[in-house]
Amino acid sequence: MTNDRTIKREIPKNLEQVFTVTKYELLKYLRSKRLIGTILIIALILSLIYILPPALGNPYTGEREDALQVSLKPEFLAFYTEFQSYANFSGGNLVEGTLIITVNGGELPSSEWFLLEEFSLILFEENLTLSSVVATYEFTTDTTSFGLNFLSFAEILIIICVTFFGADALVSEFQNRTAYLLFPNPIKKEVMFVGKFLASFIASVAMISIYYFVTIILSFVTLGEVAKHYPISFGFAMLFLLAALALAYFISSLLKGSTGAIVLTFFLLLMILPIIEGVGAASGVKMGPLLTFAGHSMIYSLSLDDYPADTVTEMPGGGFTFHQFYPELGLSAIILAIYAIVFAAISIFLFKRKELTM
């Protein structure tokens, strides 16, 4: 018997199906509490990081008065023959040209003192050891320090996004039995994977972009300028996001329950890997290949012009040595890319093999 009712249709190309899956996955996020939750977390954290320092007495800009303890010029300053006394002056974030020195209430002409910035000292022509000397100056937080404060949470935000938008993306299809609806369609599993991964990535990028955008706006509004390496930091954030998302999808393709996948992803990225980093630092081993260590490059790349070097600190009395390591940017980029590719490839392989046996 022939069937004259059937309408033959062209099966959509893989790329078209990827966008269809992505569209409906994004709709899921748009209608979920997770997206709203993430936005609330961003708003809360940005507010706390921005408001707390001034509220605790550390404003970003302003005017400061420091009483200086003046001493006679020591031997190591003998080179400066025209000066007789000196005082330590930290003058953090001093705005150039705003420093005024007053002695016993009267302003000391700038020709009679000299700021030796590299040693944080002020030298005086006269012996002012018995005078009351006050330094008055305007200060401002430098844009990189301001940005670093905010970016330290951006790394955690990525972990939250990966957990919310990626950790159960695959396993939930099995646990919630929606796979019975989706899988018997003319669509390859790798196409489903890419569509879902793309949606997770887009949702996470949107959240992270909001965070970076608000940080930059706050920097501009507060300091009048913005650190110049935000684009590089954002690039590393995207690499870290891809790598962490691939790890989350790997866990999602491996486990059988959504809760397990969410908990494991979150704690692996937020606690377990950082603990390994810490143990490595305590042992003097730089955990360069570790995902979260390489991920720190999104923070430190903001201070690219003054990139911190690894340090070793001897703790007094105990012979204990503390190491502070920083990721190498080029190597970190390669490591993050390898994580993203390898975990994504393994996840696709596992997802294709995963069967609906429940």
Place this chain on the structure above:
Amino acid sequence: MEIIHVESLTRDFGSFRAVDNLSLDVRNGTMVGFLGPNGAGKTTTIKILTNLISATSGKAYLNGIDVTTRPKKALAEVGSVVETPEFYPYLTPIETLTYLGRLRGMNSSDINRRSSELLATVKLEDWKDKRIGKFSKGMKQRLAIAQALLHEPEILILDEPTTGLDPRGMVEVREILKSLKERGYTIFMSSHLLPEVQEICDYVAMIDHGKLILYDSVDKLASMVKMNIIEVDLAEVPSEESLNQISKIKDVRNVQHVVPLRIDIEYIGDPNLRYSLLKELLATNLKVISFTPQGLALENIYMQMIQDSR
């Protein structure tokens, strides 16, 4: 032409063999009921056919395309309901059908037209814009049937399609299936409801322990039934003598006095011989007030075949 062709299909779960060297052909435009007890391998077979699980060995072809190696092409003209699928709770029926329609290559006007038709057919038109998260199991089952028919596929593979429906819903789905059969769909349907299968299917495939134990047309199976049981209700308690007389009637194998006013007569022969049996019963002066064949031909065969294979 065989639109579904299963060849030596085997599936093992560890040491347990769920489907054992199963071979089966379904002709285009026919409706096949796939029967068997729980754990017989029905759902496993259907899951392999719909690419939800893989086969340990063997092949399964849909429209001549091997579903185990080219699932995307093989499933292009297949609509399926496997177990009771769950839907995305954040989508409405219209959005769900649009999503699936897009994946199946339908354009917007096609999707709109078919969605309206099908939601009316399965009586969900008033719910088309409500999120599925609030739907009952029966509503989801009806939506599952709608999505299977959305792209007007050549083949329908249904795993117990009336599960979860109330009696009215079951009747409605049965009517839908009958109309699809009339329109030439090829339907491969597993079910535990034997009267339903006997009523609407052309063929019956029976499976037990993963093996195909019977595959024939419903008509032929009905005519093959040799064992019939008739329930006879009486107005007064029959005497021993009457019972002896009945047991001596030609082709009567056994007479059971079930309760005082009822006897079950087991007889061998064509169901059409019931009339002569009734005549002879009346001749024994029994006060017969009802004379009802017990069960259906398919039920009898099912019980016999499954018992034999155990």
